[in-house]
Amino acid sequence: MITMAEFFSGRSTETVTRDLLGKLLRYRSPKGLVSGYIVEAEAYLGAADSAAHAYQGRRTKANDALYGAPGNIYIYTSRGYYAFDIAAQSEGEPQGILIRGVEPKDGLSIMMANRPKTGSELTNGPGKLMQAFGVNDLHWNNTMLDDSPFSIDLQDSRMPVKIVSSARIGVSKRGGQTNAPYRYYVAGNPFVSGMRKRDMDFETHGWQEVK
Template identity: 85%
Template sequence: MTTMAEFFSGRSTETISRELLGKLLSYESPKGLVSGYIVEAEAYLGVADSAAHAYEGRRTKANDALYGAPGNIYIYTSRGYYAFDIAVQEKGEPQGILVRGIEPKDGLDIMMANRPKSGSELTNGPGKLMQAFGVNDLHWNNTMLDQSPFKIDLQDSREPLRIATSARIGVSKRGSQTDAPYRYFVAGNPYVSGMRKRDMDLETHGWVK
């Protein structure tokens, strides 16, 4: 059985991002368990990545969690919404992965009460999924996954039929990494942010059956 430490250890952030797809992200919220399978993730490669919060070694109180050990939670605000990121490299190497979308599994009623939307609009974006989870503060920022109510279940997972890549969404337009293909998603899954209706696989949602 693979542990989270083994899952993160000795591999590139890009590889970890791809392999997070289909893993179950859960949160034991004050209202009850909510969870969903990760369908979209973006890699941010730290000091050499012009689109990353830690570009050129930038370190502030706001992004300090990125410099933590692999599995450290980095929650931050963007355009008034909260986002869930995880540090994935050795302590002091500020590379992280932003979870951008999930396909709900547990606690659908709780999520819909937190965010009164139906279908893919419930969790097809980083701010949307955090709103659906009921996360509206930085309380768990800079906390290790295994010391928090968040969990990534490596055993309860689904297998994508195909993993697609693209440029990241909404990053600052600066430097050579702005359009780098570090966004990974389950092709055809309706819960991927910005997925066009004609590209959705409404039968399998892009999973191997």
């Protein structure tokens, strides 16, 4: 059984981001267990990435969690919403992965109470999924996954039929990385942010058949 440390070890942030698709993100919230399969995530490549919070080595109290070991949680606010990011490289190398969308599995009633929406609108965006999970503060920021109520289950997972890469959403237009194809998502999954209805696969949600 692979551990989280082995999952991250020696691999590029882009590769890890792709491989997170289909893995189960869990949060043991004060109201109960909530979880969802990751369907969309973005890679941020640190000091050399003009769209990253640590561009040119910027380090502040707000983004310090990015400089932690692989699996360190980086929770931050954007446009009044909270977002969930994970440090992806060795300590001191501030590359991270933003979880942008999940397909709900456990705790649907809890999530709908936290965020009174139905269907894909419940968790099809980074702020939406955090609201649905009931995360509305920075309490678990700069905490390792293993020391938090969050976890990523590498065994309970789905396999995408197709993974699509594209430019990231809502990133800085400075520098040359604005349109870099570091956003990865499960083709056809309704819980991908901005997915057009005509592109949604309502039958399989873009997952391979479980045999």
